[in-house]
Amino acid sequence: MPNKARILDGNLESEIDDCVNALRAGSVIGIPTETVYGLAAIASNSSAVRAIYAIKERPSSHPLILHIAETSMLDDWATNISSEARALCKQFWPGPLTLILHKSDKVLSEVTGGRDTVAIRCPNHSVTTKLLKKLNNAIVAPSANKFGKVSPTTAQHVVNDLGSEISIILDGGDCSIGLESTIIDCTTTPPQLLRTGAITSEEILRECNITVVAASGESRAPGMLEKHYAPMCRVVLVGSSQAGLVEAQRYVADGFKVRLLDLTEDLDKFARLLYSSLRTADKDEINVVIVVRAPMSGIGFAINERLEKAANSFL
Ligand code: TXA
Ligand code: MG
Secondary structure, eight states, rough: OOOEEEEEOOOOOOOOHHHHHHHHOOEEEEEEOOHHHHEEEEETHHHHHHHHHHHTTOOTSSSEEEOSSSSHHHHHHHSSSSSSHHHHHHHOOOOSEEEEEOOOSSSSSHHTTOOSEEEEEOOOOOOHHHHHHHHTOEEOOOOOOTTTBOOOSHHHHHHHHTTTTTTTEEOOOOOOOOOOOOOETSSSOOOOEEOOOOOHHHHHHHHOOOOEOOOOOOOOTTTTTTSOOSSEEEEEEEHHHHHHHHHHHHHTTTOOEEEEEOTTTHHHHHHHHHHHHHHHHTOOOOOOEEEEOOOOSHHHHHHHHHHHHHHHHHO
């Protein structure tokens, strides 16, 4: 379907005004963040929030992340905030960290899927911060892709996926991190890691002296599915480039169109390019992408988590 979205880079004040007006009128727009592009609606309009679920084709039981301009807005949207949560905001916001907190009365039930907790983050992207400040409200924003598919890390990805269904896409350039935010549940003691991301438990311990444990019990982040981040092509994981070559030969012999991806030399670059590499493989009609797993350190945990889910999607 043809693109109908206006692509704005937000350099002009009037463009930010257009986005603010669209959000206030209940429209859903594409916005950049440092992690991935988001599909944004104003947090105080339930029909706008519901429109996100419809456009994404996402089950309404999967709650959304509320995005705020600065830490000072936190107390509008959350209550009984623990000292650990305060310390995490102070250290890591604005940045790729989402906290699960007890929601305030102001949070709509459409945002949380009826839960009494809410996910909140303060993104680190100048254009989106400008937009949030001018809006003087919060937005909710899941990744701007169809449910279960690969998240977008460029404005063009959003055009490709949703350009026929939304009115504006704010182009803030390529996402500098490229993987979704780390999610920490701060309503439990000790806090639990619900989704890996650029900020790791090790970094949290080092910087804030807070111990974060693995999520336990029933899946606490609805949407943490075994299959996710799925391209069309099959993703096969290997431990080394050498092993990748052997696998590649096997698939080529079976008549498949194969690509080998080894970005293990530079993990930040691996994270930044992972989703666009999978999207390019689909565009090039590759059948099998063989990816060398990241070493388990820093953002390597998050890269491998996404890769495992992408690989599972084909099973
Ligand atoms: O980096 C990001 O976080 C991006 C950008 C756009 O900010 N957003 C993003 O949103 O990844 P989304 O909707 O794709 O992922 C939201 C995750 C889901 O896995 C959901 O289950 C979890 O947050 N979540 C939201 N509210 C929650 C709650 N109250 N309790 C537990 N998990 C929650
Ligand atoms: Mg997503």
